[in-house]
Amino acid sequence: PWGGRRGFDSLVQAATGIAVTQGSAEDPGALPAQALDHGTGYLLAAAVLRALTERSEDGRGRLVRLALARTAAWLTDGIARDTGGPAEPGTENRMTGLAHDSPDSRLSDRDSPIGHLRYALPPIAFTDGPTDWSRPPGPWGTDAPRWL
Numbered sequence: 001p002w003g004g005r006r007g008f009d010s011l012v013q014a015a016t017g018i019a020v021t022q023g024s025a026e027d028p029g030a031l032p033a034q035a036l037d038h039g040t041g042y043l044l045a046a047a048v049l050r051a052l053t054e055r056s057e058d059g060r061g062r063l064v065r066l067a068l069a070r071t072a073a074w075l076t077d078g079i080a081r082d083t084g085g086p087a088e089p090g091t092e093n094r095m096t097g098l099a100h101d102s103p104d105s106r107l108s109d110r111d112s113p114i115g116h117l118r119y120a121l122p123p124i125a126f127t128d129g130p131t132d133w134s135r136p137p138g139p140w141g142t143d144a145p146r147w148l
Helices: 009-015 035-058 068-076
Strands: 107-112 115-120
Touching (some): 009 068
């Protein structure tokens, strides 16, 4: 029903109930990233690759349509809503079941070729996965143009 409307991640988070899930009706919250923009972008990239693969097989084009509201529905499907109030640091996130850490627990610092940095750690963590970026950034234009 929102097909003719423009999307803006934060507004769609509010309209689909994500903001209430991350806070309360009186004090809505927000996801720590523009998850709907990112998620929809990833889905679009995957859909384009799929369409190109299928076109190489049958020669037919494809129409790919995505929406921030649909991504929100997929991300929240089956998640129990608890609107009892905002989550405090160290408590469980009502939407994901993950612990809320203090913002400082998601930051680190190190020296780099461009000076001392304070930066956000990778947004996704998993068992035996990386816990930090492999290297700090350097001055613009000093990296060779290659895949690492």
